[in-house]
Amino acid sequence: MAPKELSVGEVARRSGVAVSTLHFYEAEGLIRSERTAAGHRRYGRDVLRRIAIIRIAQSVGLSLAEIAAAFATLPKGRTPSARDWTLLSQDWRDSLTARINQLTQLRDNLDGCIGCGCLSLETCPLWNDGDRLAKRGPGPQRMLDACALPANLKP
Ligand code: FES
Incomplete structure (x- = not known):
C-alpha cells in the first residue's frame, strides 16, 4: 500500500520536479507540507496532483500567479475532491478557451x-x-479580433 505522506525526496522523485523547485512552490503558496518533530517536510499525496497541474498549466502558458489564484479556491486542510477540481476548472474555462483560440x-x-x-x-x-x-490599436489586430480575448488578457 502506498504511504499517505511523502518526504520531499519522494515527492521530487515521483513528480520529476527538483527539490529546490518544490521549496520554491511552497514559498509561493502553491503546495504545502507539515513538519515532523525533527523538522523534516512531509507532504500529503495530493501534492503530486497539484505539482502535475502546475507543470501542465505552466507548459501551456499560465503564470504561477494565475495558478496560485486558482489553487487559492481549493479547500484548505483537506484533500481536494473531484468536485473541488471541477469548480477550479470552471473558473479556468474562459482563460483556457482564450489560450486555445x-x-x-x-x-x-x-x-x-x-x-x-x-x-x-x-x-x-x-x-x-x-x-x-x-x-x-496596437498589436496584431487581425489576430486579436479572431482570438476574442477576454478584457483582462488583452494587451
Ligand atoms: S501587417 Fe504585419 S503581417 Fe500584415
Missing part, C-alpha cells in the same frame, strides 16, 4: 497577414492596406 490562430495564421503593422507580406495590402488597422 490564440494557439489555434497562431498555428493557422502564422503565414498570413495578422495586422501587426509590418506590411511585410504579399497579403498585407489586401488585409491591412496602408496599415489601416493601426487605428484600432
Whole structure:
C-alpha cells in the first residue's frame, strides 16, 4: 500500500520536479507540507496532483500567479475532491478557451497577414492596406479580433 505522506525526496522523485523547485512552490503558496518533530517536510499525496497541474498549466502558458489564484479556491486542510477540481476548472474555462483560440490562430495564421503593422507580406495590402488597422490599436489586430480575448488578457 502506498504511504499517505511523502518526504520531499519522494515527492521530487515521483513528480520529476527538483527539490529546490518544490521549496520554491511552497514559498509561493502553491503546495504545502507539515513538519515532523525533527523538522523534516512531509507532504500529503495530493501534492503530486497539484505539482502535475502546475507543470501542465505552466507548459501551456499560465503564470504561477494565475495558478496560485486558482489553487487559492481549493479547500484548505483537506484533500481536494473531484468536485473541488471541477469548480477550479470552471473558473479556468474562459482563460483556457482564450489560450486555445490564440494557439489555434497562431498555428493557422502564422503565414498570413495578422495586422501587426509590418506590411511585410504579399497579403498585407489586401488585409491591412496602408496599415489601416493601426487605428484600432496596437498589436496584431487581425489576430486579436479572431482570438476574442477576454478584457483582462488583452494587451
Ligand atoms: S503581417 Fe504585419 S501587417 Fe500584415
